[in-house]
Amino acid sequence: MAPKCKTGCGKNAILKRPKTGDALCRECFFWAFETEVHNTVTAARLFRRGQYVAVAASGGKDSTVLAHVMKELNQRYDYGLRLVLLSIDEGITGYRDDSLETVKRNRDQYGIPLTVLSYEDLYGWTMDDIVKQVGLRNNCTFCGVFRRQALDRGAAQLGVDQIVTGHNADDIAETVVMNVLRGDIARLQRCTAISTGTEGSIPRSKPFKYTYEKEIVMYAYFKKLDYFSTECIYSPNAYRGYARAYLKDLEAIRATSIIDIIHSGESLAVRDAARLPTQGTCSRCQYISSQPVCKACVLLQGLNQGRPRLGIGKSSKVQERARETEGESGDRSEVDSATVTVGAG
Amino acid sequence: MQLTVEFSGGAELLFGNVKQHRVTLPDRGDGDSVWTMEGLLPWLRDNLLKERPELFMQGDTVRPGILVLVNDADWELLGQLSYKLQPDDTVVFISTLHGG
Structure with missing residues (x-):
């Protein structure tokens, strides 16, 4: 039989809380x-x-x-x-x-x-x-x-x-x-x-x-x-x-x-001297990004150029490849920013 | 002894995608007809489970992340593996490992 609710409400407990170990009834x-x-x-x-x-x-x-x-x-x-x-x-x-x-x-x-x-x-x-x-x-x-x-x-x-x-x-x-x-x-x-x-x-x-x-x-x-x-x-x-x-x-x-x-x-504290990527915006779709071109745009470029692995891997290499092959083909090589109402609300 | 066993939250996928089962546990033959959760788990694995037993059990208990309730009470309040099953108990297994 389950123990009584820890609050003293008189009902039977139905659950042992993981955070506290308390046994509580449903209500x-x-x-x-x-x-x-x-x-x-x-x-x-x-x-x-x-x-x-x-x-x-x-x-x-x-x-x-x-x-x-x-x-x-x-x-x-x-x-x-x-x-x-x-x-x-x-x-x-x-x-x-x-x-x-x-x-x-x-x-x-x-x-x-x-x-x-x-x-x-x-x-x-x-x-x-x-x-x-x-x-x-x-x-x-x-x-x-x-x-x-x-x-x-x-x-x-x-x-x-x-x-x-x-x-x-x-x-x-x-x-x-x-x-x-x-x-x-x-x-x-x-x-x-x-x-x-x-x-x-x-x-x-x-x-x-x-x-x-x-x-x-x-x-x-x-x-x-x-x-x-x-x-x-x-x-x-x-x-x-x-x-x-x-x-x-x-x-x-x-x-x-x-x-x-x-x-x-x-x-966890990071030493002040540690260099962290700075958040900027994607040069193609203006979405927030720590790289010149955001990950979504690079992934999409890869898909549209039939080279789906373009955006996979270390970000420095990815950025290099994306720059080199930009505009090679594909009718939608970037996220369509026209569908977005930036800054609304 | 008859029990109702239910699976949800994705755990039913291991049991033929059937959520509710009425099971009859056999007498154990040694004069001891007591079934505990410790005995039920491997019995379910061997008699009811259809696939991937490692997603149901780990060691002698359920895989961490599967919640167990007996008659709508958390089995952690009932002694877990040592809980002695009663006729017509309802045992529910809910996976928390699926989706979000």
């Missing part, structure tokens, strides 16, 4: 979960009254719970936010088309309007087409780079003040581990920030920064939220999978290791 768990997100949001001053906020929605567990909780907190604490769901259709048959159906149900269930933007419209390529060109080795690089820009472009079109994403504590800890393994100091510094992007780009925030994946999944389970959980058909080769498995092993030994790794990531 006290919902309350603790939502209140912690609210505290995270207010402590970091993520929102201002009257803001128009896009929830990046994939139909997966994290963004589904995020949309639900954002709607709930916005009402309960009167944040005064206007919410919109923003989905990216990467063009992955049997995966994204199905998950977008989930997002459409979320739109109806939560009464939040939905905008869908596709890779095909933005870049002229679906992920299905890209995989036919590049195979299953670097496909996640294309998808990740394109998605990041696509969300920003969608947000700019909508004129939102900021984007919230469902990244949770486990995701952030994973990213810390990956950036350590890759020796990527610049990203290591940025990846633990709760809110990123200031001048020129639309801020992104992570209200679930301190929320464990286990609790998100349990919350969805006990609230009977409708989410999509099929693995991406192209993802088995993704590097992140290894970091994830490693982290789950650590968590099984000591549940606080997730938060501990985030804390370590936050505490």
Whole structure:
């Protein structure tokens, strides 16, 4: 028999919280979960009254719970936010088309309007087409780079003040581990920030920064939220999978290791003398970039020139190759900046 | 002993893409009819699982990242592997390793 809820409410506990070890009943768990997100949001001053906020929605567990909780907190604490769901259709048959159906149900269930933007419209390529060109080795690089820009472009079109994403504590800890393994100091510094992007780009925030994946999944389970959980058909080769498995092993030994790794990531200091890449803008599409030409434009140039490996590898080599072969062929050798309303909102 | 076993969050993909199963555990024959979670896991792996057993179990327990509930309570509150199953218990496995 399960123990009683730690709050003394008299009900049976249904969950052991990974962060604290507390046993809580269903209602006290919902309350603790939502209140912690609210505290995270207010402590970091993520929102201002009257803001128009896009929830990046994939139909997966994290963004589904995020949309639900954002709607709930916005009402309960009167944040005064206007919410919109923003989905990216990467063009992955049997995966994204199905998950977008989930997002459409979320739109109806939560009464939040939905905008869908596709890779095909933005870049002229679906992920299905890209995989036919590049195979299953670097496909996640294309998808990740394109998605990041696509969300920003969608947000700019909508004129939102900021984007919230469902990244949770486990995701952030994973990213810390990956950036350590890759020796990527610049990203290591940025990846633990709760809110990123200031001048020129639309801020992104992570209200679930301190929320464990286990609790998100349990919350969805006990609230009977409708989410999509099929693995991406192209993802088995993704590097992140290894970091994830490693982290789950650590968590099984000591549940606080997730938060501990985030804390370590936050505490890492880089010597002043270290040279970090400076953020500028892409000379082709004006998107934020630490290189003269942004990764998306180089990847796209490679695709359009029939040389999909052009944008893969060390960034210095990539930039050199992209310059040498610029304008050789291809009717769309750069991201179509005409589709973007830069600086809107 | 009869149980209801459910898989979700992607764990069902390992079990023929069927989310809910009614299973009958055999008597163990040694006069000891007690089933624990420790016994159930390999039984499910050997009798119900269709593919990639390494994605379900690691060592003698579930793969880290799979959540387990018994009668809608976190098995971490119930002694995990040592929990003694009762007739008509509902055991739920939810993968957290899929999608986001």
